[in-house]
Every structure is written in C-alpha cells, then in structure tokens.
Amino acid sequence: MTPYTPPTQDQLLAIRVNAGIDEIATSEKYAHAEADLVEAIVEGVGQFAAGEFAPLNRIGDLEGAKLENGVVRLPEGFKEAYNSYVEQGWNAIASPEEHGGQGLPFTLSCNVLENLGSANMAFCLLPMLSVGAIEALEHHGSNDQKAKYLPDLVSGKWSGTMNLTEPAAGSDVGALRSTAVPIEDGEHAGKYKIAGQKIYITWGEHELAENIIHLVLARLPDAPEGSRGISLFVVPKYHLNDDGSLGNHNDLRCVSLEHKLGINASPTCVMSYGDNDECIGEIVGEPNRGLMAMFTMMNNARINVGNQGAQIAERATQQAISYAIDRVQSARAGSPDKTPVAIIEHPDVRRMILRMKSLTEAVRALLYYCAGQVDRGTIGDADAKNRAEILVPLLKAWGTDIGVEVAGIGIQIHGGMGFVEETGAAQHWRDSRIAPIYEGTNGIQAADLVTRKLSLEGGDAMISLFEEIARDAAHETSLAALATDCAHVVIWMRDEASLDDRLAGSVPYCTMAAVAVAGWQLMKQAEAVANGAAPSLSETKPVSVRFFLDRIVPEAHGLKAGAIAGSDLLYSISTEKLAG
Template structure:
C-alpha cells in the first residue's frame, strides 16, 4: 500500500498542541513545509521501503553498500534542503523550529523507517557539535552536516558497555599535533558506514590516560571517516572501518555496524568540549535522539494504521471486515494511540523550541516529557503494528502485505537510545524530584485544565497524583518496581489532555461549519475513543504502580529458572 502523509492531522496538531503560531513561523510557510515533506517522503522514500527490507544493506571488504535507489533518494533529500530545516543559519541552515523538522522526520520514517535513521542520527551530531564544539569544529563540520552532504553517528556502545556506559574501554591518547589517537571498538552503530555520502562524522566516547573509572572519566571525540589534510581538505582516510554489520529482526536497510578504531595505530580524533566532559555532551545527543525515537512509534503507527484500514475495507468475509465490531475496535485503537503519541511528541518538540529561546518552564517540561515520549511512543508503535498484523489476519503473517515488516522494524525502538525500563527509572529516580516535585505538579495542573470536561482523565490525574505521593514515601526498589506503570499512566494522561484540547477545538469549529467536517468529526470520535478506552485502562495501573518490589523477588534466581 502507498503511504499518504496525514497532512491535515499534522497541521491541526501543530496549531492546537505545538503552538506553532507562537514560534514565529508564518502559516503559509508551515503549510508549504508540511505538504512538501509529505510529497517528498511518499515519492522518494516510500517506494524503497520494501526493497530496503528484502535486499538490505550489504557489507563486503570493509564497506557497506545500501540497497538500490537509496543513493539517488538521499541525494534528492540533500538537494531539497530537508535536512537543513532547523539547522543554524551560520552553518547554512534555515533556523526553522525543531517542531517543524519533527513533522518532516515523521513523514520520512513513516515512508521508510530504516532509511530515516540516517538523517535522524545526523541531527544528534549537529546538536552536540553546535553545543559543545569549538568554533573551528563548527566551521569545519556543521555546514556539511546541516546540508546532509555528510552524515553523523553516535559511537557509545561496546560489547561490555551497553547501558553501563562507564564500563567502556575505548582509549584516547594525546598526539603531538593536538589530535588524539583513538583505539577500540564500538558495536550497534547505526549507519556507521554507508555509500550515501563522501564522509561520515563519528562522535566517539573514549577514556583518556589516567581518567577515573566510570562515567566521570569519559570524553567525547570527533572522528571523521576522512580527516583533514594540511590545507583543511578532508582527503586523508582515517584509521576507522566497519568490520561487520548485524543480521537483524528488522530495519534491514539500516546498517548496524561494528566499528574498529585505530587497528593500524593511526585513528585521529579531536576532543569535543572539555576532557572528561563526555557524559554531558552525550546527553545532548541522547535527549534529542530519544524524542526522535519516540517519534518512530508514530511513524510506524501511522503507516500500519493506513495499511490496516485499506485492507479492512477491501477484505470481504460475509461483508467487508471493517464492518465487524472487533475489527473496528482494533482500527479505532490504532488510530487513537497513534494520534495520542503524535500529540505528546509534537508538544515536546514545541517545548524544545521554547526552551532554546530561554523559556525555563518549557525546559522543565521537556525534562518530564522526554522519557514519556520515548517509552510510551515506542510501546504505542509496537502495539499498533501488532494490531495491524491482527487486522490482516493470516495475510498479516505473510511478508507480501508489509504488515509484518512494520512490526519487525519498530521492535528495536523500545530497546535503543536507553531502554524503556531506563526511561521509567529516570522518571521515578530523577524527574519526580525535579525542582522539588513542582515540575510534575505543574504538569498535573495543565492536564486537569485541558481535561476539565473529561471525567476519566480527571480520575487518571488523581490516580497519578496518588502514585507519585506513594513513590515519594518509598525506597528506590519500590519506586523502580512500579516505574513502568507510572510512566504509562503519566504518558496516557498527558496525551489525553492534548487530545482533549484538540477535541474542544474540533467541536467548536464543527459547530460553526469551519474546516473540513469529515476531518473534524473523525478527530472528535477518535479523541472520545481514547478517553473511553485508553484512559480508562491506564487508571487500572495504579495498583500495579504501588505494589512495591517484594513480589518481584519472591523467588530466588534458581526458583525463577525452574
């Protein structure tokens, strides 16, 4: 099935949830970007989704080759300026809001999630260099990264150092010319090598001589595939190579690389920020990436929902299966979850823009919304993709329909960029106490204001407040045991409040005949389904959130394995 960007939905959410008008962008420009991004994604990225899955990225003789058509589509992406939307003007970017770039990335990922991972990782590299790099580094690297002529990666994980980043062993030794000699290996590096661009800029975590153990001793280095010569031209092959790529459940067109640095003793890197300041710089990349990973749930949710509705309309079992109540239940759930996740992530993106402009309240809100968006957004993507297979019935289990690919592709998203369990731990470990608890309290005030006319949402807000109070009175293990349940409750409550805002606008416009009545009616019905079903379910998680840790350890390790 062909992908069609949900332009009306995206534009409506930008207006009612993101507050695009307050970000200083003319309405006509917003409309042009939203429409153009959808057309580009449908025309260039979507046709390659199937071939990317079947053919996949290939590794041979130390280099990666992308599937047929990918190089041409990526060149069109660069020429269209799609990667430069929210880039800094001094580096050739258009300095448009991150929220608008979020819409573009949604379309690219819905069209082809595996392919969209390439520009998504570049965004994190740009943010890290812009925030922590030297003026010289910004001049040398940002223009090419912002334009998309070069791509960027994050090199964090090692075989013994996954979530425990402090266990990494990659080393950096100072050289006489101001560079550092990098030695070590990294695994699971997305687009660590490819044939789309002439250079790849790796951001690599490493440990300098005499640095303390753990995360305090970590530094961040800029390690290009081709490094500059004495004239500043990037012509010297650096001692960095891809030694293999993974064979995965999904996202087959995205090469997941094992990278070797310094096998020949001459891999050069340059320090970004201060020595042993790597964790701070890393989180600049990670926080950006976590919102974009949450967005992947929306990407796949949208594509899977479109495919399931199209199939249900055509498939006849006595009558078109879209008329059967259980199929209709699944389709409405897919639609409601996807719209709820989109609202949550677009709201967070708007707060990122306001925080960059100096709004302290927005900065605090992003701190709260990031773990919700990453974790619940990706869980939504998995659930919606699974429902999509169910709607297709037996044909959903057959690769030709594409329904299985959606599930295979999205299943990684709850794992990378900090597992969803880590997001929940961050919520109860750090975010509940943010600003003495006032950040959470302010969120609940806003949820109740938006949901004043939604009884289930008010009940959920009360339940969240009770759980937060319970957790503040209990120890770390008890909080962690209920963390996933609380995160889901908070994410659903926040999404519901944003849908309530959209619902009220849609009702008002429908009443006076303003706007597309079919779209407004669908928005009203979908929001009400979310309130009646998704919100009602979330209330039931209160007891689980407050059970404590004792039940998790009622069995010994041996008994658990018996």
C-alpha cells in the same frame, strides 16, 4: 505494501494546537516560522517522503544493506533519494543559520522526520542520527570544530553517528574501554589516537554521504573510573585537508553488519577504531565531560525515537485500513442481508482500526507537545524546558510501545496474510520492535522518569503538570481522575517509597503518565476542531478522541496498583528459586 499517504491535516493540527507553533513564531528567534511557511514545509516534505523514500521501503527490507570488501552497499535508488533529500534542503530545517541551516523550530524538524520515517523507517535513521550529531557539536564543539564540521553536516553532504555501546558495556556506558591517547607532536599534535570497538552503530558505514562524522566516547589515560571518566571525540571517516577538502581515510572500519529482526536497510555496524594505531580524533568539550555532551545528542535522539512510534503506527494503520476495505469476508452479524461484506464492516475489526487511529493520533499529539516545549525552552522559558525533560521519557517509552502495539494490531487485521511476508504488514512490526530498545530501553526511560525527572523542583514540576491536566479536563471525569492519580503516585514515590519501590513501579507509572498527557493533548485537538480548526477532520477527530478518552484512559487507571505495589514481592523469593 500500501503506498504512504501523508497525514498532513492531522500533523498540521498537532503542530498548531499541541506544539503551539503560532505562539512560538512570536519569538524573535523563530519569527520566520509563519503559518504559510509551516504549511508549505509540512505539505512539501510529506510529498517528498511519499514520492522518494516510501517506494524504497519494501526493497530495503527484502535486499537490506550489505557489507562488501569493507564497503556498505544499499539497494538501487537509495543514493538518488538521499541526494534529492540533501538538494531540497530537508536536512537543514532546524539547524543554525550561521552554518547553512534554516533556523526553524525543532517542531518542524520533527515533522520532517515523521514523514520520512513513516515512509521508510530504516532509511530515516540516517538523517535522524545526523540531526543529533549537529546538536551535540553546536552545543559542545569549539568554534573551529563548528566551522569545520557543521556546514556539511547541516546540508546533509556529510552524515553523523553516535558511538556509545561496546560489547562489554551495553547500557552501562561507564564500563566502556575505548581509549584516547594524546598526541604530543607531529602533524596531529593536540589531537588523540582513538582505539576500541563499538557495536550497534546505526549507519556507521555507507556510501550515500561523502563523509561520516563519528562522535565517539572514549577514556583518556588518566581518566577516573565509571561515567565520570568519559570524554567525547569527533572522528571523521576521512581526514580533512587544510582547505576543507577530503583527505586520506582515517584508521577506522566497519567489521561487520548485524543481522537484525527489522530495519534491514539501516546498516547497524560493528565499528573498529585504531586497528593500525592511526585513528585520529579531536576532543569535543572538556576532558571527562563527554557523557554530558553525548546526552545532548541522546536527548534529541530519544525524542526522535518516540517519533518513530508515531511513524510506524501511521504506516501500519494505513495498510490495515486499506486491507480491511479490500478484504471481503462474511456477512455483517445480525444483518438480514447475508452478502459478504468488507471486513471493515465487522464490529471487532472496526474496534481495532479505531484503536490504531486513536493511539497513533495520541502519540503524534504527545510528540508535538514535547517538541513545542523544547522550542519554548530554547527561547528561554525555563518551565517549558523542565516540562520537556519530563515529557521525553514518556514519549520515548510509551510512544514506541504504541508503535509496536499498533503494528501488531495491523497484523491481526490482516489475519493469516499478516503473518506471511508478502503483504508487508509483518515488516512494520519487525521494524517497530527495535524502537523500545535503542537510545535507552524503555525500562531505562521509566527509571529516568521516577528518579531524575521526579526530582525536578522537588517533584513539583511533575505534580504541577498533572494538576494542570486535572483542571483542564474537569469535564472529562476519567481523564481528570487519571491525572489526579498520577500526581498522587508522584507524592508517594517522593515521600514514602524506597528507590527499589519507585523502580519496581516505574514502567506502569510511565504508561499512566503518558496516557494522561496524550489524552489531555487530544482533548485540546477535539476542542480546536469543534471551534472550526481543520474542517477536514470534523467527523473523524471527535470519534478517535472519544475512543481514547473512553477506552484507553480507563485502561491506564488500572496501572496505579502496579505503580505503588512496591518491590517486596519481586524479591520475596531467591534468584535461584525464581530461575528454577
């Protein structure tokens, strides 16, 4: 497997141009995010990821996580790498300073995860889930809970999880059956007995962190049915003594590990709570408002899963280029010299590599544009907050689809050697395939876009986004036309389409919208490079952006027909006939 080389200059370009870090740093909250610090962080975490996380990627895939006598074991080297990650402070980048964090913009937290995930996607899921747990407790926990749990979560000494899915519930979180019964007296008075089983719990059990703080959705005895009756509870692996030291093991355990297609070094656990009726948890926030609190964590996680699209695409692209340079096969078509050349000299391989590069850079541009809007929302920009809400499903859905596509192209470039495991190209595709599924499938993201997000400001929030793109891209005819089409589809969905019609066209529309925004942000990068930004990219960036605008954007135009086709055809035959 090819070593990971951090794409530092492209990341810095995206952070400056798409996130607008310099403008964000003019705010009082983020005033210490100065240019030299930003550059030091991006370069530093890239070097750390390449040196500590990347060498464990292949061994993690081959050996995986193993459950032995109730304990999850990771391959040799994981413990040491995680300890280094904690000691160097990478987990604390964007966390609140009052709890030991560095208080830097979310944008820089995204860059930490981008580098770690490109180096080792399965390993990176450990800090990724902790980031979400920190945010949920920061926004919804009591002062006592923040003081008790956040400092060690922020440092990375402890890790965090989110526990939603159950065997009978799946994506329908409102159908969950886990229970929380109030404790009236004794040493745990005021807390709750938690009971139930959760599945697909990422890093639900391991020995790398000293404690694991589980955030668990469950129902109170008198809770209403459905999603309105769900509460959120913090359930530590180890109880805490009054002095903050670790006490006895809570009544929870990992029952089994899932046998997965990829991300084998990430223990995906079936967790059981309260087998002995002694699992103790504390409620987070108000009773029956747990889903709202969990969505704080999920929104963060969805951005970071979209980030995984950029991560795996970057790693697959690097590996494909390395192979294409080394693999010599056939003479260049039409050349009088019949000497075999490296396959990177052949037109179709060159096309595939440019597609990989342009798509990877496009997801990265969308990622940092979204992150920058999140940061602006945090410092009080309501319009930016709304725009971030729109961008999240675009990033999560399209970004992860692109991760799969680029990893698949990487296999194609390797030819038969990509289909065997020895090269490692197949691992990238296997790892990538989970990202369109977890944290809300991409179909759910698209549904969210055409329902809740379309309703923001009566549809005007989405329309204004695409009108802005069309104005900025007036000199890029195809991109401007795509943005105009996106605005027209919003109007049709809002004013004419039924709910079934909107949902039937949601996936093609989500792709259209994401391509329009990503193309716009790439265009801004190209303009910045033309004006002297990132001199090291002066030759490559114009070509990758041109490829996206000339070849990817026109593909998205063709999706409009599906976006407005309606739902009648889908239901024109019975389920029995469709299944037959």
